[in-house]
Amino acid sequence: xxxxxxxxxxxxxxxxxxxxxxxxxxxxxxxxxxxxxxxxxxxxxxxxxxxxxxxxxxxxxxxxxxxxxxxxxxxxxxxxxxxxxxxxxxxxxxxxxxxxxxxxxxxxxxxxxxxxxxxxxxxxxxxxxxxxxxxxxxxxxxxxxxxxxxxxxxxxxxxxxxxxxxxxxxxxxxxxxxxxxxxxxxxxxxxxxxxxxxxxxxxxxxxxxxxxxxxxxxxx
Numbered sequence: 001x002x003x004x005x006x007x008x009x010x011x012x013x014x015x016x017x018x019x020x021x022x023x024x025x026x027x028x029x030x031x032x033x034x035x036x037x038x039x040x041x042x043x044x045x046x047x048x049x050x051x052x053x054x055x056x057x058x059x060x061x062x063x064x065x066x067x068x069x070x071x072x073x074x075x076x077x078x079x080x081x082x083x084x085x086x087x088x089x090x091x092x093x094x095x096x097x098x099x100x101x102x103x104x105x106x107x108x109x110x111x112x113x114x115x116x117x118x119x120x121x122x123x124x125x126x127x128x129x130x131x132x133x134x135x136x137x138x139x140x141x142x143x144x145x146x147x148x149x150x151x152x153x154x155x156x157x158x159x160x161x162x163x164x165x166x167x168x169x170x171x172x173x174x175x176x177x178x179x180x181x182x183x184x185x186x187x188x189x190x191x192x193x194x195x196x197x198x199x200x201x202x203x204x205x206x207x208x209x210x211x212x213x214x215x216x217x218x219x220x
Contacts, residue, residue, distance in 0.1 A: 029104055029125045033096050040064035040078055072100035080111055102127035130157040138166050
């Protein structure tokens with residue numbers, strides 16, 4: 001994905017134009033960062049400030065830690081708290097990073113029973129192309145994956161969704177409802193909204209059928 005030129009804003013990415021759709025991943029992501037900034041930092045004075053080599057590290061009464069880097073990157077580390085988006089999960093520490101080019105990253109780390117935190121999901125927003133990439137531990141999808149493997153979910157501005165598996169396969173859902181599964185060996189299966197199924201083998205041979213055909217084979 002291409003990158004933007006440096007953005008002059010030091011604390012948070014610039015807001016979107018008013019005509020931008022409120023449902024876009026970019027607007028939702030930036031709104032969440034703005035809420036975190038207002039809730040945990042706001043207009044409060046920091047309780048401690050340390051500066052070194054152009055980096056400023058501030059602690060706020062809420063327990064949040066705000067770090068300003070000399071390259072205009074900003075990191076906001078929120079205090080441990082229950083994760084409202086993941087009921088039943090242990091305590092969660094969220095870190096928001098705003099880069100100088102306008103990209104943002106939101107990282108979740110979980111602390112079972114208050115112990116050391118363990119990496120959870122990462123959400124990265126490519127601002128210039130309005131694409132949201134979420135990286136999740138693969139074990140949350142399938143216990144057969146090894147620890148450390150990740151599943152990546154891509155959400156594009158037009159509504160296209162992609163799920164990339166650790167084995168190299170991916171599932172793509174298009175705006176019109178078409179779903180395509182691309183396997184690691186290069187074979188593909190596309191299911192169109194009208195029920196047509198197109199299968200492409202690894203050797204390039206194609207087969208066209210329908211959901212009705214697939215159901216008939218299953219019932220035989």
